[in-house]
C-alpha cells in the first residue's frame with residue numbers, strides 16, 4: 004500500500020523535524036506530516052533579528068490566546084489582554100470597545116515547516132543536566148552531536164563540529180554576563196528544524212536518485228491517531244496510523260482559517276510507530292481527540308476512551324516573563340547603518356547581510372545579543388534560574404499585530420531588561436478541550452503563581468527586576484540617571500510583585516505530556532517517550548521538554564548514538 008511507512012511523524016518543529024530526517028537517514032521509510040507549508044527562503048525566517056516579522060506573518064503564525072490566572076479579575080488588568088472587536092479585528096488593552104469579546108493573552112506559535120524554530124529568537128542555552136532526571140541516558144552526548152560549535156578550536160574535546168545546529172558563541176551554565184549563544188551560522192543565517200528535513204529530502208545518490216526514504220507532506224493537519232484495538236494483544240492499543248485533513252489552514256489558530264473550506268480527509272499507516280511532535284499545545288490536543296487523556300473530560304465530549312491518562316494536558320508550565328523599563332538621560336544612537344527591519348530593496352543592512360561585507364552588518368547579529376544569567380534566592384537545585392537581556396526596545400509581552408493594534412513607538416532613550424524565569428517551580432497549567440472538533444482550539448490556563456511553588460517564581464522575578472534597577476542606578480551621568488517607566492513609574496517605590504503578577508507574559512511552554520516515573524499518576528510518557536498504555540506511539544517535542552532539549556530529545560528518539568548527524 005503506498006500510504007504505509009515504517010514511521011509517521013506529526014509536526015516538523017525541533018521535535019519532529021530532526022527526528023524524521025534522522026530516521027530516514029537510518030534507512031527507515033518516514034512520512035512527515037506538517038500542518039503548515041514551507042516558506043522556503045523567507046527572509047523573515049532566515050534573519051534572526053527579523054523574528055518579530057516572522058512570528059507575526061499570516062502565512063505562518065498560529066494565534067493562540069491563553070489565560071495566566073484562574074481569577075479573571077487579574078487577567079482583566081493585563082495591559083496586553085487581547086479582544087476580538089465586532090468588525091473582526093483585534094483590540095489590545097484594558098478598555099475594550101463595546102461588544103468586543105475577550106480572547107486572552109496572545110501566545111505566538113508557528114504552523115510552518117520547522118515549527119517555532121523558524122521564528123524564535125534563536126537563543127541556544129545548554130540545558131542543565133537536572134532537566135534530564137527522568138530520562139535514563141546521559142543527554143550531554145546528544146547536545147554534543149547536535150552542535151556545530153563555533154566557540155572553541157576544532158578538535159576541542161567535549162564539543163562537536165559537524166552537527167546540524169550551528170551554535171555560537173558559548174555554551175555552559177555559568178552565572179554572569181555573556182554574549183548569548185544563538186542557533187545561526189557565523190554569517191548570521193538562522194539554522195532551524197527545517198534544515199535537516201530539507202537536507203535529507205534533497206540528498207541524492209550518484210545516479211541522481213533520492214538517497215533517503217523521507218516523504219514530506221505539508222498542508223496536512225492530523226486530526227486523529229488510529230489504533231488497532233482488536234486481536235491477540237487488544238488489551239494494549241497499538242497506534243497504526245493517522246487521519247488528516249489535506250488542505251491549507253485547516254486549524255482555527257491559523258489566521259487564514261475558513262470553516263467553510265473543508266479539506267480532504269485522508270489516512271496514512273505506520274508499520275512501526277506513530278510519533279507525535281505537534282508542540283506543547285497540539286500534541287496533548289491530538290492525544291485527547293484520539294482518546295488518550297483524562298476519562299471524564301473525553302467522555303464529556305463523546306470521545307471514546309482508548310487509554311485513561313489523566314496527565315495529558317496537565318502539568319503545563321512555562322518560563323514566566325516580565326521586564327524593567329526605563330528611560331536614560333541621553334538618547335541611544337546607532338553607530339552602524341540605519342536598518343529598516345522590513346523588506347525595502349534598498350536597506351543597507353540587508354545588503355551587508357547578503358554580501359557578508361562588514362561581518363554581515365547588524366542583521367548578522369543575534370536577536371538577543373547579551374545574556375545576563377543569575378541565580379535567585381529561590382533557585383531550584385541551586386542552579387541559575389534568571390535569564391535577562393538589555394535592549395533599547397521596551398520589554399513587553401506579545402500581541403497580534405494589525406492595523407489597529409501596534410506597539411507604541413519606543414523613545415530613543417528607552418532602556419529595558421527583559422527577564423525569563425527558568426526552572427520554574429509552578430506546574431499548575433492545564434490544556435482542556437473545548438469540543439471534539441479537531442479544528443477547534445483548546446482552552447489553556449497556565450495558572451501562574453497560584454500555589455506556594457508559583458510564589459517562588461514570583462519572588463525570583465522580583466529579584467531579577469531589583470538586579471536590573473541596581474545596574475541602571477549605578478550608571479553615572481551623562482547616560483544616567485535612569486527614569487523607571489515600569490514597574491514603578493518615576494522611580495517612586497511601588498509593589499513590583501503585584502506588577503509582575505498582573506503583567507506577566509510567557510512563550511516557552513512545556514511539559515503538557517510529561518515524562519514521568521512508573522509510579523507518577525500524571526506521567527504521560529516513559530523515559531523513551533512512549534505514551535503509557537499504548538504500543539507504537541511516542542511524543543517527542545516541547546510537550547515533554549523545552550526547545551534545545553527538544554532538539555536533543557529528537558536525536559535520542561531517533562537512536563542517534565553515532566557521531567555528527569548533519
Ligand SMILES: Cc1cc2nc3c(=O)[nH]c(=O)nc-3n(C[C@H](O)[C@H](O)[C@H](O)COP(=O)(O)OP(=O)(O)OC[C@H]3O[C@@H](n4cnc5c(N)ncnc54)[C@H](O)[C@@H]3O)c2cc1C
Pocket residue numbers: 013014015016017018019036037038039058111112113114115116117118119120122123124125126127128223224225226280281282283285286289510511512543544545546549550551553
Ligand atoms: C516567539 C518565540 C520565541 C522563542 N524564542 C526561543 C529562543 O530564543 N530559544 C529557545 O530555546 N526557545 C524559544 N522559543 C521556544 C521554542 O521555539 C519552542 O519551544 C520549540 O520550537 C518547540 O518545538 P516543538 O517541536 O515542540 O514544537 P513547534 O516548534 O511548535 O512545532 C510543532 C509543529 O507541528 C505542527 N503541527 C502541530 N499540530 C499538528 C497536527 N495536528 N498535524 C500536523 N502538524 C502539526 C506545527 O505546524 C509546527 O510546525 C520561542 C518560541 C516563540 C513562540
